[in-house]
C-alpha cells in the first residue's frame with residue numbers, strides 16, 4: 001500500500017487539527033460484498049461522516065475546510081487520525097438532524113443501516129429495540145432513496161441507476177415487502193440475473209437479514225460454483 005501526504009482538517013467543534021490518510025495505490029485481498037453494499041477487505045478509507053479524535057464531535061467531512069495536501073511533516077506529526085464513528089454516533093447523528101441535505105441524510109441513514117446490519121452480518125440477532133430502530137431507519141432511507149431514484153433516472157449512468165435500484169430492493173426486503181422485491185427484480189437488466197436469483201432465494205425463505213453476495217469463483221478451494229434458482233450455491237460438475 002502506498003501512502004500520499006495526509007490532508008489536515010480542523011474540527012468544527014474543538015478546532016484541533018486532525019489527519020485524513022490518503023492512498024496513492026492499494027491492493028484488495030479477500031474482499032467480500034454484502035447485500036447492503038458493504039464491502040470488507042478494502043483499506044480503511046476515512047468516511048465522509050467522520051468523528052473528531054480529540055473531542056468526539058461528528059460531522060460531514062465535505063463541509064470542512066481542508067488544508068493544502070502538501071503540508072510539511074512537522075505540521076502534522078502530532079495530529080491524530082480522524083476517527084470512525086460508532087453505532088451510538090450514527091444514532092445521534094440521525095436523531096439530532098446532523099444532515100442538512102437529502103444526500104447527507106441518505107449518507108447518515110446508510111451508515112446507521114450498515115452498522116446495525118453488522119450485528120446480523122457477524123452472526124448476531126436483533127433485540128426488539130434494535131429491530132424497531134432498524135426498521136424505522138430502513139423505512140425512512142427507502143423513501144429518500146426512492147425520491148433520489150426519480151431525480152437521477154434521466155441523467156445518471158446506467159450503473160449508478162442499477163446500483164440504486166438494488167439498494168431499494170434490499171431495503172424493501174429488509175422491510176419484508178417480498179412481493180415488491182420479486183417484481184422489482186424482474187425489472188433489473190439481464191446482467192444482474194446472478195444477483196437477482198440470490199435476492200429471490202432470500203425472499204422465498206422470507207429472510208430479511210443482510211447476506212454475503214456470492215460470486216462465481218470466489219470460494220477458497222478454487223472450485224467453480226453457481227447460484228441456482230433458489231439462491232443456493234451448487235458446485236459445477
Ligand SMILES: [Zn+2]
Pocket residue numbers: 011012013014015016052053054055056057
Ligand atoms: Zn474536535
